[in-house]
Amino acid sequence: MAYRFTRADVGYLGSAAGRAALAEVDRLTLSAASLLGDLERVRRDHGDRAAALVETVRLRRRAVAKLPGAPGWLFTDDAMQQATPSVVADHRARRLAGRAVHDLTCSIGAELAALHQVCPIVIGSDLDDVRLAMAAHNLADAPNVLLAKADALVPCSTGTVVIADPARRADGRRTHDPAKLQPPLPDLLDAYRGRDIAVKCAPGLDFDQFEDCEAEVVSLDGAVREACLWSSGLAEPGVTRRATVLRSDGSDWTLTDAAPDEIPEQPPGEWIIDPDGAVVRAGLVRHYAAENGLWQLDPRIAYLTGDRVPEGIRGFRILDRLDLREKTLRAELRRRGCGPLEILTRGVDLDPDALRARLKPRGAVPFSLVITRIGRTPTVFLCETPPARPTSRV
Known part of the structure; x- marks a missing residue:
């Protein structure tokens, strides 16, 4: 349970004595394995201020990626999560x-x-x-x-x-x-x-x-x-x-809804593109497709397809198109030496983790499965696995 700070805690932590104590506590590991021992040490040195000191140091460490310009800030657990x-x-x-x-x-x-x-x-x-x-x-x-x-x-x-x-x-x-x-x-x-x-x-x-x-x-x-x-x-x-x-x-x-949204209806191209979640949640899939020369696999599904990948976007190059039959998929993945397996789904009621476990990929070659519905037919696209985008900002 998170520590409940008081106004008195805030006054102390912002004082010269509090800042010195925080610097001292910040030299401790405060990991899951060391926390009990570290807390006992802080209690010996700082009495009933220990919980506020330890919680503040731990919250500051967690906040570094999210709020990089706030190294000396004070937080509550809820406030830091909601910030x-x-x-x-x-x-x-x-x-x-x-x-x-x-x-x-x-x-x-x-x-x-x-x-x-x-x-x-x-x-x-x-x-x-x-x-x-x-x-x-x-x-x-x-x-x-x-x-x-x-x-x-x-x-x-x-x-x-x-x-x-x-x-x-x-x-x-x-x-x-x-x-x-x-x-x-x-x-x-x-x-x-x-x-x-x-x-x-x-x-x-x-x-x-x-x-x-x-x-x-x-x-x-x-x-x-x-x-x-x-x-x-x-x-x-x-x-x-x-x-x-x-x-x-x-x-x-x-991207806004003032942009054009006219796109063609065509068979799948060479690539499948899963648009950024902001585009999907904002209801701008067609606008994004029109801007980038893409079209939809199905007019009710957010997956896009085309013959090129927009700059900076992960694209899945289609290797094969298969029916959603686990026996067929298992055999094809085994034939290709599939190991690491990324599974993306839209429009089908399917647990990717459970399916991966049943397919039992044991090889070394990475592949991706894009599983979706075209019309009323569940369809699987076997694709090359693209590199992941960096995610250093939080």
Whole structure:
């Protein structure tokens, strides 16, 4: 169970004595194997401060990849997990550059850290006293950031763009129901009707409920991180859907539903392309295909095909097309000396791990199976396995 920080903990950890103690604890391993012994040593040296010190050091270590610019920050476990990765926060801040911004659910300040670099005035508010105290510590060197305790559903600023990140857990479970977010999304939009507002939400949300907004889905190194609803005053004219793909190598790109979506209907080409998750979640598969000279294997399935692979994308070169019969697949994989086996599925009810175990690949040559449905027919494409993309950013 995660340690529950208090305002007194925050005051101590931010003091000269606390910083010295944290530096001392940071020299310990604090691994799963050493934790009990390390904690006992910290208790001997620092008494009842031990748990707060150990938890802070461990949280800082976990936060390094996600929040690389926050080495001396204070966190709670939940706040660190919920914090927007710096790369994603920087992207959102660029869309708000030059505006005065009020973060209604600022928590420990991850969004504020990005906003204060490009916005003249930044206000952060929250109802959690401990997180506000941590935000004050984390942003002590940001003179244009103002912090206040306030209810997100009670407007307390004027002339600002408002942003919010409602908690996406209800009754201990992750929820996609807008009315069960904290604060509830419908209430939040009602409270700031007529204001420019951006609200983070789950990528699985039914965006069709929000006709007056631009829904942007953001991925980072191939993993979908979040969606954001942008009110009409912040949206690009004519755009209701956007996919933003952020990558470690800097080859970021974006696609909107203002792009053409006319694509041909043709038999499979030489390659299969599995579009980035942001494209799929944003409903822009056809737009992506049209932009890159591709077409769909099936009009209801997100797999694309073509005779070339877009730059920077993993493409699966088709070697053979087979029926979904395990005996046939097993024999073909054995004949080809298949060892490492990647299995991708869309449109079929199938557990890739269970299928891999039943196929029993024991050779040395890597292959990929792309299993999908064309019309009503389950179909297997045996493909070369492409190299994985790097995933150094989190």
